[in-house]
Amino acid sequence: MLLEQFEVVEGRPASREQTERCHTTAYLDRLEAVEVPTLLDPDTVASETSYEAALLAAGCVLGAVDRGGFALVRPPGHHALPDRAMGFCLVNNVAVAARYARAELGLERVAIVDWDVHHGNGTQDIFWDDETVLFASLHQWPFYPGTGGPGEENETTVNVPLPAGCGDEEYLSAFDERVAPAVRAFEPELLLVSAGFDAHVDDPLGGMRVTAAGFRELSRRCRDLAPRLAAVLEGGYDPRTLPVLVQFALEGLSE
Numbered sequence: 001m002l003l004e005q006f007e008v009v010e011g012r013p014a015s016r017e018q019t020e021r022c023h024t025t026a027y028l029d030r031l032e033a034v035e036v037p038t039l040l041d042p043d044t045v046a047s048e049t050s051y052e053a054a055l056l057a058a059g060c061v062l063g064a065v066d067r068g069g070f071a072l073v074r075p076p077g078h079h080a081l082p083d084r085a086m087g088f089c090l091v092n093n094v095a096v097a098a099r100y101a102r103a104e105l106g107l108e109r110v111a112i113v114d115w116d117v118h119h120g121n122g123t124q125d126i127f128w129d130d131e132t133v134l135f136a137s138l139h140q141w142p143f144y145p146g147t148g149g150p151g152e153e154n155e156t157t158v159n160v161p162l163p164a165g166c167g168d169e170e171y172l173s174a175f176d177e178r179v180a181p182a183v184r185a186f187e188p189e190l191l192l193v194s195a196g197f198d199a200h201v202d203d204p205l206g207g208m209r210v211t212a213a214g215f216r217e218l219s220r221r222c223r224d225l226a227p228r229l230a231a232v233l234e235g236g237y238d239p240r241t242l243p244v245l246v247q248f249a250l251e252g253l254s255e
Ligand SMILES: [Zn+2]
Pocket: 116, 117, 118, 196, 198, 234, 235, 236
């Protein structure tokens, strides 16, 4: 397996306190209390072990922040809202990590770049009024979940909606023209990447045409934007290509 060349460490679960920086107590109580497979939204099922899995996923991202790593986790997080699950996401992993960096590492400015093919509506929602965290997203639009359209922005929220069919060239120029300048101007001490791979040409859910080399280039560009860097897996639904795409992203992030 390609990933064997990288050092793999197991994560620890995030604590309730760390998770409650982004989610309501009532929602986390509800998730913890699930005893049989339950639909939390039309796409999102939870069972009796989901709460533990969600805290482990979020905790792995905290570990990735500490080590400058890539959190290979499921479930993903970027659709999760403060008070509810959405789109396969239970706990907003990247958001918990950003608040961890602020509260426990003392960082003043954190940027999140989200290149999952879907808009990271949960992350945007959590940080909409938080000027210490910049959120920048490249995504297919119009598309699920419907948010992140033209003009949906504020000082620390940058949305770059792209029409279906975009490939490496469109993604890289959108990154260079919109995302990189905004992140540079914000001067983050840490950049977190919500790395979804469902914009890949072979992905069964997305309608984009990004290649493995395109993800490596996006990763390379992220590396230059902040002194500290960590990434977390979001979407990516072709199990045959996903390991290779992660490998290419890891190469770009670590070169
Ligand atoms: Zn996605």
